[in-house]
Amino acid sequence: MAKKTITGEDGKEYVMKEKKPIYKRPWFIVIVVLFALGVIGNALGGNDSKxxxxxxxxxxxxxxxxxxxxxxxxxxxxxxxxxxxxxxxxxxxxxxxxxxxxxxxxxxxxxxxxxxxxxxxxxxxxxxxxxxxxxxxxxxxxxxxxxxxxxxxxxxx
Structure with a gap:
């Protein structure tokens, strides 16, 4: 993660971490992959319940x-x-x-x-x-x- 130095109103310097966008976070990627697998499985699976x-x-x-x-x-x-x-x-x-x-x-x-x-x-x-x-x-x-x-x-x- 990139760090950013910011000078506050009190004149002190603060180091802040920049947050990753949600689509670059590992847990979000895992959820998207699981969702895609579920959609594909549903499309390829049998529809005998209809x-x-x-x-x-x-x-x-x-x-x-x-x-x-x-x-x-x-x-x-x-x-x-x-x-x-x-x-x-x-x-x-x-x-x-x-x-x-x-x-x-x-x-x-x-x-x-x-x-x-x-x-x-x-x-x-x-x-x-x-x-x-x-x-x-x-x-x-x-x-x-x-x-x-x-x-x-x-x-x-």
Whole structure:
């Protein structure tokens, strides 16, 4: 580190160390590298946690297929003066507890332009347990706005 001599108002000379910018500090570099590795690992890792079923299948051929990891049911759309919501129930069909589960519903205006996503999350959803979610979209209430219920994404770990 470079040292700098400064003369104070009292006439004395003081030696000060110049601080490194944050991006040159070792701990910052380590955090950036770990973050980059996490992003790369997530991009290259499997996305098998996104299996979703909207309402249980009703025909015999679909019932024979393996159940989705998460099942969404009782879906409703509501709004108030502050936000719009998608509510419902998600069931964890896996054999293991999940420490975090998130659901997102894409939101579109009447012309099909994506406005954003309605989102909700929960911690500690046990195997075979259900969660009553309330995914919130905080954007402007746009006339004719729709939620894409069939392309909902449920992710968990």
């Amino acid at each position: 299996d979703v079923a909207v309402e249980p299948a009703s025909n015999a051929a679909e019932e024979k297929a393996a159940p989705a990891k998460y099942e969404i049911s009782d879906v409703n759309v509501e709004s108030d003066e502050f936000a719009s919501y998608v509510t419902g129930v998600i069931k964890n069909n896996t054999d293991s507890d999940r420490s975090y589960v998130q659901v997102t519903f894409p939101c579109y205006d009447k012309d099909g332009n994506k406005l954003g996503d309605a989102l909700d999350n929960v911690q500690d959803l046990g195997a075979g347990k259900t969660w009553k979610f309330k995914a919130m979209y905080l954007g402007e209430n746009v006339e004719g706005m729709t939620f894409d219920l069939e392309n909902a994404k449920v992710e968990g770990f």
